[in-house]
Amino acid sequence: VIVAALDSLGVPVTSVMAVLGAAGLAIGLALKDSLGNFAAGVMLVMFRPFSKGDFVEVAGISGKVEEIRIFSTYLLTPDNKLIVVPNGQVGAEPITNYTRMDTRRVDMMFGVGYDDDLKTARSVLEKICNEHPLVLDEPATKIFVKELGASSVDFAVRPWCKTDDYWTVWGDLLETGKVELEAAGCNIPYPQTDVHLHTVNSD
Template sequence: MNLLDPNTIQDLLEKGVTLLTTHGLKILIALLTFIIGRMIARKLAEITRKVMVRANVDETLRGFLRNIIYYALLAAVVVMALGQAGLNITSFLAVLGAAGLAVGLALKDSLSNFAAGVMLIMLKFFKKGDYVTVGGESGTVAAVKIFNTVLNTPDNRQIIIPNSSILSNTITNVSANDTRRVDLVFGIGYDDDLLKAKQILERIVSEDPRVLAEPATNISVHELADSSVNFIVRPWVKTSDYWGLYWTLMEKVKLTFDAEGISIPYPQTDVHLHQTEQ
């Protein structure tokens, strides 16, 4: 076919005019539907984001939900536009549904982590900066993401834990409350002066400014053990002072007991040998 032939050109023009006459309006309506629908989807997604900001929804969840809403609306707009263009969207929707099912099965674990991440963010069991024990690991929360949570350990290791593992196990949040109780046990020998040892413990605790007046510190004889008389020492401190006070008291009690002649016994076994006549 010679494209330069006048008859050929005439045929092409006639077919073009026929195509535009038959489908031009549908294509125009489809384009307008897509453009206007995309604008509406973007606007609704932005309104949703602002509503979540006013509701103090977590930033990570805000961004994710905004994108989910936008792309879901955009997919609906595309389907509407294809329908306006005169295309049969029934087969398209069937293929899209089958593809969605296959992707869902393939990403089953990821979807489980996603659902757990949404729950963690919404329920706020912990937040960035808290020291927690989750999924068998302990550390400071660096980030709570949709699919996983990132912890930084005291020795500066980074641990990434799938959110589903966190939600299906016990969560311990050390930083949840403003105050904590320091639980210590000190043993003295049975021959040592019990009242003197108790007075020493009370003095050491009272001299530390980090110890809170309320709740009151509990210093009591807790156990008459096999080789020692054990005191419990339970002062209350701000959560941020926990380890500082813990280490300070351990050191001061040992040094003071040594200076005051109070022994700190350790488990030992005495073996007695008896000779028998043959």
């Protein structure tokens, strides 16, 4: 009806329709991201993969969840930066929630020299884990040779702790492990490069 009325008034209908079509396309493209963020925000509210206060990694960013809005999520990074992440990005990639579970495994590596006694090294690592007050008895700590490196025999040390104690346990065991391994006579190798210089005669 509107098109017929415009045509009867001598208005170039083809041009008007082209303008309206272009305008509709522009509006659709402009709203695409907003609608995607809105839909992702609704999904976050429904399924709640994380809550306010959780420490998460989303869209390649790690931080504590400060606020969840319908279009974006606010993360506070460990160095106190507030980052606003569009919910479309949050919902499009895997989400890692570090604090949802009560316990967490601490994955560590300790290297000793090839000339060192492996039983002694294992005993030292077991001792520091067993004596740490924040390391849990269950699940049990696992210690095993994981790799024969270029300059060291590498032990994987995997104790469990309460999630809130993760960084305390990690830092304590790293420091105590070095001290106790050295006290037991074990060497902690580091990568070395041998450089050979050759003299070339100019003759």
